[in-house]
Amino acid sequence: MIEAVGLTKRYGDKTAVDALSFTVRPGQVTGFLGPNGAGKSTTMRMIVGLDHPTAGRVTVNGKSYAQHRAPLGEVGTLLEAKAVHTGRSARNHLLALGATHGIGRRRVDEVVEMTGLASVATKRAGKFSLGMGQRLGIAAAMLGDPHTLILDEPVNGLDPEGVLWVRTLLRHLASEGRTVFLSSHLMSEMALTADHLVVVGRGRLIADAPVAEIVARAQTNLVRVRTPQAHALEQALTAQGHAVTSVERDLLEVAGATTAHIAETALRAGVAVHELSAVQASLEDAYMRLTADDVEYHSAPVADATTRVPAGSAR
Amino acid sequence: MSAATAVRAAVAPARPRTPVQPVTFGRLVASEWIKLRSLRSTWWSLGIAELLLVAFGVLQTWGTATDPANFGSGVAQQGAAFVTGGWVLTQLVVCTLGVLAISGEYGTGQIRSTLTAEPRRVPVLLAKAVVLAGTVFAASLLAVAVAWAGSSVWFADLGVSIDLSDPSDLRVVLGTPLYLATVTLLGFAFGALLRSSAGGIATVLGLLLVLENAVLLIPGRLVQVIAPFLPSRAGSLVLQDDGSLDATEMWADIQGAHVPVLGPWEGYAVLVAWVVVLLGLAALLLRRRDA
Numbered sequence: 001m002i003e004a005v006g007l008t009k010r011y012g013d014k015t016a017v018d019a020l021s022f023t024v025r026p027g028q029v030t031g032f033l034g035p036n037g038a039g040k041s042t043t044m045r046m047i048v049g050l051d052h053p054t055a056g057r058v059t060v061n062g063k064s065y066a067q068h069r070a071p072l073g074e075v076g077t078l079l080e081a082k083a084v085h086t087g088r089s090a091r092n093h094l095l096a097l098g099a100t101h102g103i104g105r106r107r108v109d110e111v112v113e114m115t116g117l118a119s120v121a122t123k124r125a126g127k128f129s130l131g132m133g134q135r136l137g138i139a140a141a142m143l144g145d146p147h148t149l150i151l152d153e154p155v156n157g158l159d160p161e162g163v164l165w166v167r168t169l170l171r172h173l174a175s176e177g178r179t180v181f182l183s184s185h186l187m188s189e190m191a192l193t194a195d196h197l198v199v200v201g202r203g204r205l206i207a208d209a210p211v212a213e214i215v216a217r218a219q220t221n222l223v224r225v226r227t228p229q230a231h232a233l234e235q236a237l238t239a240q241g242h243a244v245t246s247v248e249r250d251l252l253e254v255a256g257a258t259t260a261h262i263a264e265t266a267l268r269a270g271v272a273v274h275e276l277s278a279v280q281a282s283l284e285d286a287y288m289r290l291t292a293d294d295v296e297y298h299s300a301p302v303a304d305a306t307t308r309v310p311a312g313s314a315r
Numbered sequence: 316m317s318a319a320t321a322v323r324a325a326v327a328p329a330r331p332r333t334p335v336q337p338v339t340f341g342r343l344v345a346s347e348w349i350k351l352r353s354l355r356s357t358w359w360s361l362g363i364a365e366l367l368l369v370a371f372g373v374l375q376t377w378g379t380a381t382d383p384a385n386f387g388s389g390v391a392q393q394g395a396a397f398v399t400g401g402w403v404l405t406q407l408v409v410c411t412l413g414v415l416a417i418s419g420e421y422g423t424g425q426i427r428s429t430l431t432a433e434p435r436r437v438p439v440l441l442a443k444a445v446v447l448a449g450t451v452f453a454a455s456l457l458a459v460a461v462a463w464a465g466s467s468v469w470f471a472d473l474g475v476s477i478d479l480s481d482p483s484d485l486r487v488v489l490g491t492p493l494y495l496a497t498v499t500l501l502g503f504a505f506g507a508l509l510r511s512s513a514g515g516i517a518t519v520l521g522l523l524l525v526l527e528n529a530v531l532l533i534p535g536r537l538v539q540v541i542a543p544f545l546p547s548r549a550g551s552l553v554l555q556d557d558g559s560l561d562a563t564e565m566w567a568d569i570q571g572a573h574v575p576v577l578g579p580w581e582g583y584a585v586l587v588a589w590v591v592v593l594l595g596l597a598a599l600l601l602r603r604r605d606a
Binding site: 068073082083 | 342347353355425427428432435
């Protein structure tokens with residue numbers, strides 16, 4: 001259980017984290033989502049006491065991180081920036097880290113085995129690829145068999161097999177009743193891994209809700225109909241008071257009507273329907289909509305690329 | 316085996332939860348000892364330190380013994396000074412080791428792992444200091460012993476000896492490792508304050524090599540009063556034999572200036588004070604700064 005209350009971090013006159021309050025509960029995977037520069041990493045560093053908050057506080061399992069006498073047994077941390085001496089072997093890194101908590105060789109060998117590092121454990125960490133570095137970071141986080149895991153971009157640099165492994169591991173840990181808090185800017189990853197989302201933009205809380213609720217919030221109730229007799233169907237639906245937009249010559253978007261209702265209307269009007277589908281809001285859409293105003297680094301619109309494509313030929 | 320069963324199999328043995336003990340100072344020392352000995356740079360530094368101490372001791376004794384100019388005439392130095400002469404260069408090596416012990420953690424990001432394991436922070440600094448000082452003391456004591464054994468064959472030619480029941484000899488033989496261990500901590504303190512390898516090494520070597528020598532060229536009264544309290548000048552008094560100390564005192568008298576003359580242990584205490592103040596400052600900043 002992680003509880004942040006009014007957590008704030010200012011660097012000079014720049015506010016990285018702005019009065020952030022949220023709770024991360026055990027037994028589920030909570031995603032920490034936001035565009036680059038939204039303050040995710042700073043927030044995670046404050047949770048484990050590496051950065052001091054300018055205001056507010058954050059506790060882990062009821063105490064501030066520094067008050068735990070065996071912090072590695074409470075919280076496992078994987079930070080985005082590397083946190084390993086490049087001249088030390090993976091195994092010695094874990095042995096040194098474990099020694100502070102009386103954790104010995106057996107557990108070190110266990111996490112080395114578990115993260116698939118056995119063949120490279122005696123190699124210096126400086127020679128590791130990004131993916132192996134991430135695995136070592138996860139091994140370090142699991143060392144104390146902690147109740148709570150805080151992982152900053154854990155799948156960064158992992159190959160597809162590694163991504164699947166992390167996803168399965170995190171889901172499994174949450175199912176054991178542990179608290180799992182992971183940050184990502186990858187929506188697709190969150191959609192597959194997280195149960196609950198804390199969404200931030202420019203250091204502020206944008207949403208704190210279950211994944212399903214956030215997707216539902218972005219629902220548009222739009223239905224797409226493709227028909228060669230678009231004009232006839234448009235008339236029939238407009239007559240019933242539905243808002244209809246003509247997207248392409250043979251494609252309509254209907255607001256406020258179910259697919260069943262549209263199909264029946266078309267049947268009565270004698271209109272052939274080639275395609276009929278409710279527009280599903282994806283988590284991606286929901287996220288874009290939520291953070292649209294809170295992206296710190298806007299990309300310039302790719303104007304040329306879109307205008308050069310002739311309408312209708314895109315599919 | 317699917318990814319899911321692989322994970323289950325790997326996590327399952329941990330079901331009776333891994334026993335985790337509270338962080339204690341002893342455990343931090345154990346951790347820092349693993350860290351120190353698992354880096355190649357440590358072994359390079361210690362190896363060079365050993366080599367310098369042994370080679371200097373043996374070569375100086377051999378050179379003096381075989382130089383006809385010294386034959387028959389009494390040698391001013393006592394035996395202990397012959398086997399510890401390598402300290403001047405060795406201090407530069409161990410200072411660098413001291414800086415790197417902490418600046419290397421900042422440079423690589425290791426410090427974040429270190430401080431998440433001990434969020435109270437300051438005990439980490441002390442554990443590192445204990446391990447560093449202990450290691451350098453043991454290594455230099457060994458080197459002095461080897462240098463002694465290696466050069467003792469010429470002692471008879473030179474008419475010198477080392478007698479550990481003589482307070483002056485004992486102080487030189489033990490004072491050399493003690494001085495080197497303490498000056499290592501001086502480097503360590505600068506590394507902790509500056510959090511940069513280049514900055515830390517430049518500062519501590521600049522202090523020992525440049526500042527302490529440059530000061531001698533400045534005649535001002537104020538400078539003459541301050542100079543004896545510079546860390547190496549003061550601290551190295553502990554590894555000089557009574558003969559050298561008397562000579563220093565005489566030289567001060569000849570100059571006529573009333574400059575402070577420190578005894579060997581007073582001088583060492585001054586060096587310790589430097590280390591304590593700098594480490595205290597480093598501890599204060601370690602608590603305050605974001606890692």
